[in-house]
Amino acid sequence: MDKQKTLIGRADVLGGLVEHPAIKAILSWNPEALLDAKFDRGELTLTIAAKNICSAAAAVQAAGYNFLEDLTAVDWFPSTPRFQVTYHILSHSLKEYIRLKVLLDGAESGVESMTSVWPSANYYEREVFDLFGIRFDGHPNLRRILMPDEWEGYPLRKDYPVEGYR
Amino acid sequence: MASAGDTRILQAPPAEGAKDQHMVINMGPQHPATHGVLRLVLEIDGEIVVRLYPEIGYLHTGIEKTCEAKFYQQVVPLTDRINYLDPMSNNLCYSLAVEKLIGLEIPEKATWLRVLLAELSRLNSHLIWLGTHAMDIGALTVFLYTFREREEILRIFEGLAGQRMMTSYIRIGGLSMEPPLDFLDRVQGFINMLPEKIDEYANLLTGNPIFRNRLKGVGYLSPEDAIALGVTGPVMRASGVDFDLRRDIPYCGYEKFPFQVPISTVGDCWSRYEVRLVEMRESIKIIQMVLDGMPEGPVKADAPKIVLPDREKMKTQMEALIHHFKIVTEGFTVPAGEVYQAIEAGHGATGYYVVSDGTAKPYRVHMRYPSFATLQALETMCKGRMLADVVAVIGSIDIVLGEIDR
Numbered sequence: 025m026d027k028q029k030t031l032i033g034r035a036d037v038l039g040g041l042v043e044h045p046a047i048k049a050i051l052s053w054n055p056e057a058l059l060d061a062k063f064d065r066g067e068l069t070l071t072i073a074a075k076n077i078c079s080a081a082a083a084v085q086a087a088g089y090n091f092l093e094d095l096t097a098v099d100w101f102p103s104t105p106r107f108q109v110t111y112h113i114l115s116h117s118l119k120e121y122i123r124l125k126v127l128l129d130g131a132e133s134g135v136e137s138m139t140s141v142w143p144s145a146n147y148y149e150r151e152v153f154d155l156f157g158i159r160f161d162g163h164p165n166l167r168r169i170l171m172p173d174e175w176e177g178y179p180l181r182k183d184y185p186v187e188g189y190r
Numbered sequence: 191m192a193s194a195g196d197t198r199i200l201q202a203p204p205a206e207g208a209k210d211q212h213m214v215i216n217m218g219p220q221h222p223a224t225h226g227v228l229r230l231v232l233e234i235d236g237e238i239v240v241r242l243y244p245e246i247g248y249l250h251t252g253i254e255k256t257c258e259a260k261f262y263q264q265v266v267p268l269t270d271r272i273n274y275l276d277p278m279s280n281n282l283c284y285s286l287a288v289e290k291l292i293g294l295e296i297p298e299k300a301t302w303l304r305v306l307l308a309e310l311s312r313l314n315s316h317l318i319w320l321g322t323h324a325m326d327i328g329a330l331t332v333f334l335y336t337f338r339e340r341e342e343i344l345r346i347f348e349g350l351a352g353q354r355m356m357t358s359y360i361r362i363g364g365l366s367m368e369p370p371l372d373f374l375d376r377v378q379g380f381i382n383m384l385p386e387k388i389d390e391y392a393n394l395l396t397g398n399p400i401f402r403n404r405l406k407g408v409g410y411l412s413p414e415d416a417i418a419l420g421v422t423g424p425v426m427r428a429s430g431v432d433f434d435l436r437r438d439i440p441y442c443g444y445e446k447f448p449f450q451v452p453i454s455t456v457g458d459c460w461s462r463y464e465v466r467l468v469e470m471r472e473s474i475k476i477i478q479m480v481l482d483g484m485p486e487g488p489v490k491a492d493a494p495k496i497v498l499p500d501r502e503k504m505k506t507q508m509e510a511l512i513h514h515f516k517i518v519t520e521g522f523t524v525p526a527g528e529v530y531q532a533i534e535a536g537h538g539a540t541g542y543y544v545v546s547d548g549t550a551k552p553y554r555v556h557m558r559y560p561s562f563a564t565l566q567a568l569e570t571m572c573k574g575r576m577l578a579d580v581v582a583v584i585g586s587i588d589i590v591l592g593e594i595d596r
Contacts, residue, residue: 096543
């Protein structure tokens with residue numbers, strides 16, 4: 025696979041990376057759920073419909089992407105959809121990363137918790153909840169983790185001032 | 191002491207009928223064996239740990255938020271402060287991520303020196319782990335010995351960067367300046383001496399019956415649990431998962447240096463001790479390979495709009511002065527996009543997720559640090575074991591609270 029080429033858009037990536045195991049896994053599971061795709065700087069990004077993320081993760085897990093290395097969020101305020109939850113998944117056997125992405129209109133809409141697929145998502149999701157206020161449905165213990173329990177507001181949101189409220 | 195029914199600090203209330211027998215105790219945040227400000231809430235039945243719950247966040251300084259208000263090059267000094275025992279790896283990981291975003295080529299000498307510095311930094315991290323771990327178990331002497339050797343690493347760093355711990359020496363586009371003339375000789379002298387010293391530590395610890403009995407069979411972690419709980423680095427390899435980012439997804443020219451990745455299939459505290467000792471010896475071999483083949487050339491990329499000019503040039507050449515002024519006052523723009531760069535640091539897989547919106551400041555910087563994930567596995571390792579084993583397990587997973595709280 026050529027690391028230098030850039031493919032943007034679902035159709036281009038599907039045409040350019042037919043043999044990619046993660047794409048094959050997603051397509052054989054549910055092609056409808058794959059909303060967008062990008063291959064840029066040697067990294068594959070797959071955007072999945074928010075309601076399907078757990079089963080998508082289970083599908084790539086079965087394809088050999090066995091390790092959830094990182095889970096975080098990005099706030100695209102003021103554009104919509106506002107929040108993006110990003111999952112970086114590593115395959116120990118294929119020696120490769122993929123990035124799954126979910127777009128959320130608002131923090132209230134929430135997203136399924138990944139803890140049923142990878143228990144390690146527990147702390148990562150608590151961190152995202154703590155700093156962005158994104159709700160994870162089905163999380164066993166969704167509480168603040170870094171900020172004090174009684175803290176108001178979500179510090180990593182773009183409408184939260186860098187120096188805080190004084 | 192909190193009551194056993196306090197559900198705010200524990201994930202679930204104690205089992206019915208156990209309320210009278212179980213006790214909830216606090217360990218930390220001010221406790222010498224928690225390696226920083228880690229608070230553990232332990233539910234114990236006699237001396238057996240029934241549940242364990244880490245409370246973190248005491249060192250949270252919001253570095254990820256601060257990064258969004260800085261220019262790209264200004265983030266480098268912030269990264270030192272996250273894992274202060276392994277500073278070069280932090281610098282390296284961030285620089286690699288931004289270089290990947292820009293598509294910047296780094297001169298060969300700079301990448302070789304980066305490998306050398308990352309390995310020195312790993313040795314620094316492992317020496318502190320060994321000293322403090324042995325101290326927790328009760329072998330105080332080793333602590334004094336490892337800190338003596340670590341002092342030499344800090345002196346080498348001081349000669350390079352003018353700073354012992356917060357080096358900020360690896361920058362976007364290469365290194366901040368040429369290393370001093372005696373640098374390579376000093377490193378050679380250090381690694382000539384170190385293998386003997388590692389033998390000395392092993393002599394003090396490997397045959398020590400107290401150390402053996404406190405570690406063997408304690409803190410077992412299965413390979414399945416290691417993967418499920420996000421554990422990386424030496425702890426994962428001690429559980430039998432054969433994966434090392436330096437070898438399997440090489441970055442920064444690591445593919446040029448063949449080395450052994452030690453693994454163990456036992457998965458207890460003792461195997462973590464053995465794995466890390468071998469890793470230190472392998473790091474020495476990598477450093478030797480770098481010293482033997484060190485190429486000539488510049489240590490900064492030829493990108494005047496991104497890399498600060500040399501001080502001398504800045505004072506004599508108009509163009510260099512303009513570039514210097516522009517970079518310092520306006521930063522440099524980075525093409526829009528997102529990258530995730532992971533490296534194998536002393537504690538495990540460190541990853542930087544950098545999102546750019548095309549301006550001179552990062553839109554979002556997220557740091558994935560190994561200790562944060564490894565801490566999740568602590569309960570699995572300690573459950574059903576004696577209270578005193580918790581100290582041994584915390585020492586063996588080698589956490590730094592700076593990188594947990596960020």
